[in-house]
Amino acid sequence: MAHEEEDPTFEEENEGIGGGAEGGQGKRKRLFSKELRCMMYGFGDDQNPYTESVDILENLVIEFITEMPHKAMSIARQGRVQVEDTVFLIRKDPRKFARLKDLLTMKEELKRARKAFDEANYGS
Amino acid sequence: MDNPGESPSDKGGEPGESEEMRAPPGAPAAADPEGLPEETDGDGDAELKEAAAEESELKSQDVSDLSAVEREDSSLLTPAAKKLRLDTKEKREKKQKVDEDEIQKMQILVSSFSEEQLNRYEMYRRSAFPKAAIKRLIQSITGTSVSQNVVIAMSGISKVFVGEVVEEALDVCEKWGETPPLQPKHMREAVRRLKSKGQIPSSKHKKIVFF
Numbered sequence: 001m002a003h004e005e006e007d008p009t010f011e012e013e014n015e016g017i018g019g020g021a022e023g024g025q026g027k028r029k030r031l032f033s034k035e036l037r038c039m040m041y042g043f044g045d046d047q048n049p050y051t052e053s054v055d056i057l058e059n060l061v062i063e064f065i066t067e068m069p070h071k072a073m074s075i076a077r078q079g080r081v082q083v084e085d086t087v088f089l090i091r092k093d094p095r096k097f098a099r100l101k102d103l104l105t106m107k108e109e110l111k112r113a114r115k116a117f118d119e120a121n122y123g124s
Numbered sequence: 125m126d127n128p129g130e131s132p133s134d135k136g137g138e139p140g141e142s143e144e145m146r147a148p149p150g151a152p153a154a155a156d157p158e159g160l161p162e163e164t165d166g167d168g169d170a171e172l173k174e175a176a177a178e179e180s181e182l183k184s185q186d187v188s189d190l191s192a193v194e195r196e197d198s199s200l201l202t203p204a205a206k207k208l209r210l211d212t213k214e215k216r217e218k219k220q221k222v223d224e225d226e227i228q229k230m231q232i233l234v235s236s237f238s239e240e241q242l243n244r245y246e247m248y249r250r251s252a253f254p255k256a257a258i259k260r261l262i263q264s265i266t267g268t269s270v271s272q273n274v275v276i277a278m279s280g281i282s283k284v285f286v287g288e289v290v291e292e293a294l295d296v297c298e299k300w301g302e303t304p305p306l307q308p309k310h311m312r313e314a315v316r317r318l319k320s321k322g323q324i325p326s327s328k329h330k331k332i333v334f335f
Contacts, residue, residue: 031257039283042248043290046305056311060289060324061282065258067325068278069265082273089281093323096284103280107273 032058253279288323289314 036057040049072084089096237245259275292314293306300310318324 031261032253035251035253036286038247038251039286040290040306042244042246042251043287044244044294044304045290048305050305050307052308053306053311056308056315057286057289060315061253061286062261064285064325065261065278065282066265068281069262069270069274071325073266082271082277085274085277085281092325095288096281099280099284100277103277104273107276 030055030058032061036061251283253282255279258282288318292318 033054036054037049040054040057041047045053068085068088072088075084075088077084086097086100089100234242234245255275258279259270262270262274262278289311290306293310294304296313296317297304297306297310302310315324319326
């Protein structure tokens with residue numbers, strides 16, 4: 001059945017990269033079940049999405065998260081640098097790039113605001 | 125779910141408007157070859173206004189007060205730098221107007237949401253991946269520890285990724301004339317389509333360029 005065919009592919013990818021972190025054969029602990037459900041509802045799915053769909057999504061996300069830094073490791077510095085990931089995503093996806101930029105600039109602003117807030121506290 | 129004609133900058137079914145308006149500030153800035161530090165500085169105040177709207181629980185008033193102070197300080201520069209600063213200032217002001225419009229539109233939109241839409245919007249905004257789990261995942265790949273920025277960036281991008289897949293799956297579902305609770309077959313078709321568009325990274329097949 002198609003369902004069975006798909007799962008080993010995902011499992012195999014993860015085992016190759018994740019090593020021992022995720023545990024044995026295919027019995028990976030469900031890391032993101034609750035959050036993924038909320039997210040799917042937020043993006044337009046039903047209030048109770050199917051468990052299998054959530055599973056597929058979780059596999060996808062884990063593959064994505066492991067894939068991205070893995071590629072970044074082989075570029076530029078042999079470590080983990082922020083900017084490399086960013087440049088990657090420019091090429092691939094304008095939407096993700098915009099989101100990343102927003103995230104980073106917002107973080108800057110929050111840091112600035114918090115610092116100034118603390119200084120204001122000091123002054124008074 | 126019934127807005128198939130929306131621009132590709134949509135993030136999800138219902139809250140499509142928000143992303144449409146947020147993407148433009150991102151896009152023109154991305155096209156500028158002025159280098160990242162310049163952009164961050166120029167966008168700083170515009171993004172401040174946006175941050176104020178988004179993190180409304182956070183001291184928004186203090187933040188908008190700060191923006192005025194920052195603008196004054198930045199005008200004490202050399203002429204060349206001043207010219208550059210003027211350019212970015214104009215861009216900044218334009219962007220501020222766009223952001224203010226956007227904020228107003230968002231407020232109008234959100235105030236006219238039905239109960240279920242409000243619920244969904246809240247879920248969309250608040251759902252996030254647990255930072256600890258993501259950090260653990262990334263560290264198991266790199267073997268060394270990673271900075272917090274990376275974890276935040278990865279969480280954000282994964283959320284966008286989930287959005288893309290779910291949105292595509294909903295399109296597939298609608299196209300096949302079926303109803304919402306998404307089934308695995310929709311998801312898999314969505315993944316196949318995104319893969320052919322190149323939106324899903326996979327390092328399983330090494331690309332042979334010349335043969």
